[in-house]
Amino acid sequence: MLSWLAMKMMDPMMDDVLIKMLTEDYPDNPFVMTTIGQKLTPMAIVEAGIRAELGTELMRPIGSPVVLSPWEKILLSGKQLFQFPTQDLNQIDTKTMIGPNATKPLQLDIPIMITGMSYGGSLSLQMKMALAKGASMAGTSSNTGESAVTNEERDNAKYLIGQYHRGGWLNTQEQLERLDAIEVQFGQGAFGGAVESTAKANTIGEHLRMTWHLKEGEDGIISSRFPNVSTPQDVVNLIANLKDQYEVPIGIKIAGSDYIEQEMEVIAQTNADYIVIDGAEGGTAVAPPTLEDHMGLPTLHTLSRTVDWLVENNARNRFSLIAGGGLKTPGHFLKAIALGADAVYIGSIALMAALQSQMTIALPQAPAPQLALYIGKLNDKLDIDKAALHLANFLKSSVAEMKLAVQATGKNAIKELDRNDLVTVDRDLAEFLKIRYAASPRK
Structure with a gap:
């Protein structure tokens, strides 16, 4: 009725x-x-409305919806008769080593690492603890991002990488001595490089203010460059000073751009142990849409050109290479490694995995990131142990599928994958990546 x-x-x-x-x-x-x-487009209309209301730059969480890396056009090739698959799945080695030339290399059980997402600048302390704990359960590392080392994150992390960054909150001996690797952060993919960023004093809670060693009422400011670093030689000197003081691997993180070869020329002059290249599809909590959508170089192109430059300049064996920016499936991880990465960084997909069973706390009244962000209204509702378990399960599931794919290729370790294991249906991509074109028979 x-x-x-x-x-x-x-x-x-x-x-x-x-x-x-x-x-x-x-x-x-x-x-x-x-x-x-x-x-x-609905996105442009909505963002125009927000701009009209605020009159300031926008801060879009998670990253850009613009994905220009054509990972789906690349396939792995299995072997069955002329060569055979690896006989025993248990033989497949998943380990990776970051900075083998360092006094204390970083040995991980899996080649998937949690990327830099900062406490305060991006995430809540609860989510940082969950990421550290979940990564530890899977035998891999977490990363402080542009923040400082907290006791809470350090206690939950088996392996913790810390970012020596342009805000300066982690750049002291007391902080750096607590790390398993030091990552000098010159830029990130979601920003297309490096720009100024400010956390207003009225958004900084007591715990975060003490963590960042700020005075009451003082803003948290990240500059576009390091103080006293204004020439390539200054970069070389900065890395050399860190290498002289610390035994853990020292890395350099940059955003992918069309100047990647020129950036590599500077990095090659340093004695760094590893390089992080962060493509334009990378995420963040606070980048303006213009930087997210319209700057940088896609992750796939950044990775391929970086590896090519290192090989052509006889420098590939000098550095471990970590690729990040929009990687979200085990297939993406495998292809990045086959193209030359030693490991991959993940961020946005790690958050989604960690929030898996808790999104209903927020939805439909609020977006799911409200559970994870530092400024999130629901971050106190996050169950840390549950989030950690789901992240660990995601990592373990991903590695299990990666091992099966490696078995099909007839290899004994994930790190044995190379470009000979790849094929593409796109002729231009085949030429660019120097991999097989699917329409041409193998000779």
């Missing part, structure tokens, strides 16, 4: 709407909103 009444009430309304849509000229036709949506 209620259904019948509802339909009777809606019928004249629908009639009026349809008559107006099918008879009125466009200026007074409600269907014009469909045209506007198709032309401008």
